[in-house]
Amino acid sequence: xxxxxxxxxxxxxxxxxxxxxxxxxxxxxxxxxxxxxxxxxxxxxxxxxxxxxxxxxxxxxxxxxxxxxxxxxxxxxxxxxxxxxxxxxxxxxxxxxxxxxxxxxxxxxxxxxxxxxxxxxxxxxxxxxxxxxxxxxxxxxxxxxxxxxxxxxxxxxxxxxxxxxxxxxxxxxxxxxxxxxxxxxxxxxxxxxxxxxxxxxxxxxxxxxxxxxxxxx
Amino acid sequence: xxxxxxxxxxxxxxxxxxxxxxxxxxxxxxxxxxxxxxxxxxxxxxxxxxxxxxxxxxxxxxxxxxxxxxxxxxxxxxxxxxxxxxxxxxxxxxxxxxxxxxxxxxxxxxxxxxxxxxxxxxxxxxxxxxxxxxxxxxxxxxxxxxxxxxxxxxxxxxxxxxxxxxxxxxxxxxxxxxxxxxxxxxxxxxxxxxxxxxxxxxxxxxxxxxxxxxxxx
DNA sequence: AATATTTTTTAGACCAATCTAAATTTTATA
DNA sequence: TATAAAATTTAGATTGGTCTAAAAAATATT
Ligand SMILES: [Mn+2]
Ligand SMILES: [Mn+2]
Ligand SMILES: [Mn+2]
Ligand SMILES: [Mn+2]
Numbered sequence: 227x228x229x230x231x232x233x234x235x236x237x238x239x240x241x242x243x244x245x246x247x248x249x250x251x252x253x254x255x256x257x258x259x260x261x262x263x264x265x266x267x268x269x270x271x272x273x274x275x276x277x278x279x280x281x282x283x284x285x286x287x288x289x290x291x292x293x294x295x296x297x298x299x300x301x302x303x304x305x306x307x308x309x310x311x312x313x314x315x316x317x318x319x320x321x322x323x324x325x326x327x328x329x330x331x332x333x334x335x336x337x338x339x340x341x342x343x344x345x346x347x348x349x350x351x352x353x354x355x356x357x358x359x360x361x362x363x364x365x366x367x368x369x370x371x372x373x374x375x376x377x378x379x380x381x382x383x384x385x386x387x388x389x390x391x392x393x394x395x396x397x398x399x400x401x402x403x404x405x406x407x408x409x410x411x412x413x414x415x416x417x418x419x420x421x422x423x424x425x426x427x428x429x430x431x432x433x434x435x436x437x438x439x440x441x442x443x
Numbered sequence: 444x445x446x447x448x449x450x451x452x453x454x455x456x457x458x459x460x461x462x463x464x465x466x467x468x469x470x471x472x473x474x475x476x477x478x479x480x481x482x483x484x485x486x487x488x489x490x491x492x493x494x495x496x497x498x499x500x501x502x503x504x505x506x507x508x509x510x511x512x513x514x515x516x517x518x519x520x521x522x523x524x525x526x527x528x529x530x531x532x533x534x535x536x537x538x539x540x541x542x543x544x545x546x547x548x549x550x551x552x553x554x555x556x557x558x559x560x561x562x563x564x565x566x567x568x569x570x571x572x573x574x575x576x577x578x579x580x581x582x583x584x585x586x587x588x589x590x591x592x593x594x595x596x597x598x599x600x601x602x603x604x605x606x607x608x609x610x611x612x613x614x615x616x617x618x619x620x621x622x623x624x625x626x627x628x629x630x631x632x633x634x635x636x637x638x639x640x641x642x643x644x645x646x647x648x649x650x651x652x653x654x655x656x657x658x659x660x
Numbered sequence: 661a662a663t664a665t666t667t668t669t670t671a672g673a674c675c676a677a678t679c680t681a682a683a684t685t686t687t688a689t690a
Numbered sequence: 691t692a693t694a695a696a697a698t699t700t701a702g703a704t705t706g707g708t709c710t711a712a713a714a715a716a717t718a719t720t
Binding site for chain 4: 486489500
């Protein structure tokens with residue numbers, strides 16, 4: 227049985243190992259969790275004792291099979307709850323993270339599975355991230371960053387890289403969301419800013435914005 | 444901001460002070476929480492420092508106004524979640540307690556209030572207990588124990604005193620639930636057992652059962 | 661009222677999770 | 691490759707929540 231803290235660490239390690247190859251460094255987890263590196267080292271040892279990570283001094287960690295499973299169970303709950311909050315409780319996609327961060331720790335298989343049924347087996351959460359099913363399997367789109375979408379090639383927004391409230395609310399104001407069709411009309415060589423067609427409106431976005439939007443071509 | 448542990452203590456003190464008058468004793472909380480009396484004393488001191496209880500050595504505790512409010516906020520969440528689990532997630536009334544015990548600690552006013560709206564402002568939980576509204580006000584029925592219902596006077600089951608799975612499943616088998624009309628046909632002087640009409644069926648119940656069923660006459 | 665029993669508190673310890681400060685190892689740079 | 695910088699670990703302390711064992715107070719019984 228995991229504690230709230232070990233669960234948060236496992237999830238952080240899982241996410242970190244998705245976006246980088248090789249082992250996960252102490253400081254990267256320290257930053258994600260908001261703890262000091264020395265605390266992270268302590269936790270690495272504990273997780274290693276539980277055989278949830280492989281850890282060698284000064285070499286970072288990687289999740290074991292059991293560690294991945296435990297992490298995915300938490301990710302599953304997190305994304306199901308986020309979906310529920312948006313679809314039934316009038317939460318906006320920028321408001322759900324903090325609450326799901328708590329709800330993901332509720333221990334009840336029946337609750338998780340019934341919630342999934344109630345939501346009609348959603349495959350993606352409000353941010354476009356895939357939801358692991360009961361067998362912890364998930365299928366993600368073959369997605370690219372908006373910066374990589376060729377000119378005049380029709381694509382659809384299927385996710386965001388930056389999940390911060392600031393960014394999500396900015397997208398709301400620009401009327402860009404999951405499912406919005408996107409077309410790149412012009413790419414400015416000077417600063418890599420883009421003129422795009424998003425849904426029915428034409429607008430300009432910066433490179434920084436573009437590299438935080440996932441597109442299914 | 445309360446911890447999970449202080450919240451559980453406040454709720455336990457609240458419930459204990461409902462069913463007995465005067466202050467709440469150390470051992471009664473120790474039994475409810477499943478902790479040793481010495482741990483309870485420690486917690487009484489902490490809660491007293493936070494001005495959530497009034498505590499005098501060897502004299503037990505009583506909740507302050509602020510303590511009552513904090514307890515009611517948790518009770519509110521507990522009962523709303525229980526209602527949700529039964530009405531939308533196919534939980535039986537004997538399965539909800541353990542999960543609600545966790546969910547009651549989720550901190551998000553928006554979540555609580557939206558859940559209440561989603562459930563259409565329920566006034567009572569699956570066990571017939573009143574749900575405090577946003578202002579923490581609740582109205583309970585004018586209820587009596589089934590042992591006190593006069594012969595041949597029509598009543599309705601509106602709650603249970605014992606919330607254990609064993610008792611609730613026993614009532615399920617007897618087809619007694621919240622809302623079931625009850626009529627006492629005969630009271631056996633020898634052992635205080637009752638012949639009752641519950642819904643459409645006639646059955647016999649022991650005194651022990653009868654004194655755990657609340658009736659609105 | 662004296663004594664026995666029960667209840668409650670205190671003292672001292674432990675565990676998980678964190679921290680700071682110092683030591684050690686790895687990595688980068690001159 | 692020697693040295694400087696950065697990353698990581700160790701040592702030791704702190705906090706919240708718990709425990710056991712012993713002491714103290716309240717309550718019940720003779
Ligand atoms: Mn979390
Ligand atoms: Mn998400
Ligand atoms: Mn609880
Ligand atoms: Mn209940």
